[in-house]
């Protein structure tokens with residue numbers, strides 16, 4: 001080394017030596033925030049700092065959380081300030097079980113949710129048909145059976161009266177039954193001579209003529225004739241779906257089927273900068289199991305999608321059906337019909353082997369299991385996979401868990417299996433109290449949707465909706481988790497009331513628990529420095545109102561990655577004084 005270079009080095013060392021302590025003690029002013037939300041009641045879902053008043057955001061991340069005084073130093077000349085007017089601010093909600101494309105496409109069709117009379121249905125169908133004169137088919141969803149009492153099934157004539165010239169095809173709210181007008185039946189070639197398809201029924205009147213009601217696979221005869229939505233119609237539907245999700249306070253969804261095949265559409269919106277909702281999208285796997293083609297698709301999606309906006313790497317499968325139709329797999333016979341125990345959709349050995357294979361590949365598994373036999377098999381398979389592969393923290397999930405054997409409840413916590421549940425499925429209406437509960441009898445109905453029991457045994461609960469089966473609006477779900485009563489307060493003491501959750505635990509199941517269920521608790525799920533600024537501001541302080549009022553909650557602002565993606569027309573940020581720094 002030349003002496004000149006040696007001197008230069010000595011000089012540099014001395015500069016470093018003398019300047020380092022000075023840097024450490026002087027604490028230069030932090031870079032100003034892009035946005036400060038102040039004067040808020042912030043419930044953070046962070047056990048270390050439950051409540052705060054103000055939050056600073058830089059880029060898409062949270063830069064500070066604390067009192068107004070603590071956050072104020074981050075205000076610079078260009079910092080925007082929102083005065084929350086003392087409103088409740090929460091982490092944005094995640095819906096852990098959704099069928100997003102299906103729900104979004106439905107938003108572009110006739111919405112029959114909440115219609116309680118034939119006249120109302122006719123009015124909505126006609127209004128839609130008039131507003132969409134170029135739509136070749138009128139499609140919709142959301143009718144319910146009691147409207148058509150006593151048979152419980154609708155008739156084509158009701159639709160013919162309002163739309164005789166174009167095919168009309170409407171799904172029941174549960175997707176199990178369909179309703180076609182005469183034109184749609186004719187286009188599908190369905191008449192009195194058409195035989196019922198396997199696993200389906202063409203409902204007929206006393207003369208043997210089709211009534212327009214179609215059960216299960218019977219609907220496919222008509223649906224297969226309807227044009228499929230085009231790519232641009234699907235993109236437009238997704239935009240509407242995202243707007244609707246943001247409007248009710250969702251910032252992320254976990255897709256449990258029906259979206260994997262449209263990953264490129266989600267990606268197109270992402271590349272255009274149009275995503276306002278984060279997506280975790282599972283591949284839907286049917287028995288008999290993995291094929292090389294399926295593995296290539298799943299692994300390919302995992303590699304291609306791993307950012308903050310779209311993620312692959314999960315697999316959804318179904319072990320059974322539903323209790324109402326005796327298709328949920330039960331350990332013992334149904335109480336109302338001892339000849340039935342339901343049926344597993346998978347051969348148990350094949351399912352266990354498939355789960356072990358997925359687990360060894362580091363893929364997260366979502367298993368739909370509603371009956372206690374299916375829930376047990378799910379737990380067994382996850383336990384077996386962890387033991388065989390020596391894997392840890394895979395966070396495999398069971399979806400729905402409508403009833404479970406008493407011995408299995410503690411296994412969620414013990415095995416680290418996520419309980420992914422949907423509070424509105426436990427809404428104690430007549431279907432729940434008189435059909436669901438009757439079918440499995442009081443003992444098993446006493447272990448209906450055991451949120452609290454699972455949680456008390458250290459299981460993680462993650463909440464969602466199952467949209468479009470029920471609304472994607474989480475607030476009626478929050479109310480149901482707290483009350484286990486209908487809006488009218490039935491049953492008076494609550495349905496299996498010991499399984500109610502506290503408000504704090506319910507919020508966690510939609511935020512930090514949901515983030516954990518998607519392996520995203522480091523960047524999401526609570527309001528903490530360094531996490532993504534995914535936030536919602538509410539019109540009501542949930543901690544100060546009656547649980548029975550929570551379902552009516554409205555979101556005033558939804559923010560994803562520091563950007564406002566929804567602003568209620570009712571929201572006017574109180575004026576803020578700007579200060580020269």
Ligand SMILES: [Zn+2]
Pocket residue numbers: 097098099256466
């Ligand atoms: Zn589902």
